[in-house]
Amino acid sequence: MNRLFILALPLVLLAGCQEDDLAGLPPAVTMPADAVGHYCQMVLAEHPGPKAQVLLDGEETPLFFSQVRDAISYQRMPEQSHAITAIYVNDMAAAPSWEEPGADNWIAAGAAHFVVGSTRVGGMGAAELVPFSDADTAAAFAAEHGGRVERLDGIADHEVLSPEETPQAHDGHDFMKRLERVSQERES
Template sequence: MKPHPLALALAALLALAACREDTAALPQPSPLTVEAVGHYCQMDLLEHPGPKGQVHLAGMPAPLFFSQVRDAIAYQRMPEQSHLITIVYVTDMAAADGWDPGVGQWIEASKAIYVVGSHREGGMGAPEFVPFSDRAAALAFAAEWGGELRALSEIRDDEVLTPVAVLPEGDTGEGDDADFTDRLRKLSENLGG
């Protein structure tokens, strides 16, 4: 027995209405204010350059803010979260004026195009995933700063969840090994001689 065409139309209408309710229920991005602090670092976000992230949790009145997009994506992928994530927003660098994006340019993280592996560091001095709403803007950024374009789903977990050593500006970390080797050599000479 075939379903009645009116029943099919009614079912489609109900499904569309349910879809609209889900979309309407999603929180809108929150503007950055002087009270906004990074979830991990507890530092004022407006004092840090580069793109930011915000994660909205079910039942929570305000989002968790992140000083770097990489940190927001890492939070999203960690299995031990206590609340359901309703939506993640990241700074839309296509709408930003330079590397200091300001307070109100946001895009859903799942809809952004990311430049991964560029020479630009995020607000906490670590490698950053730079989000764009516009592919041409992302390509222009990659041409200037390096990196490749990827969708959020193409960013691997190991690129997000692996710790990154952040050295002070100008420190390459090479001196530590050379200094250790030199001290070890001198100690060996003193013991042998």
């Protein structure tokens, strides 16, 4: 019995430390209906998929992101001018739908289970990291839409920092049609 206790004690302490780390975070902010994405400056409510907010040291208003992938990318790039105090992501297990991810269902990114590499794309049409508070719900989403479940620290930098390839980037036919149309406009 004592041996089992000694073996389990580090796991209990580790779980307690993780909860303490998350308990000290400043609270998430309700996403206003007119919130715009930090990178795209577009109204978030007009785009489907999960959103994120990044709270910065010394700033009262968070940066909102159209996609969770963008917020994690922001976190990992060295260009930020302020220290990040917290990152929150929509809990898609509590979201009304993909089209309406919610304004108040935030979870700390460090507590989320992310589906990486699914067929679902985020609000800006790029690959998305789909966050869930529950590992089983994340696994069910991955079974339906592809991908794998990872914690934040298991997501490789190249999965959020690499340029996103879109089908249009490889569609030479579309490019040729646009080029032809521009050429015709110049001739007339």
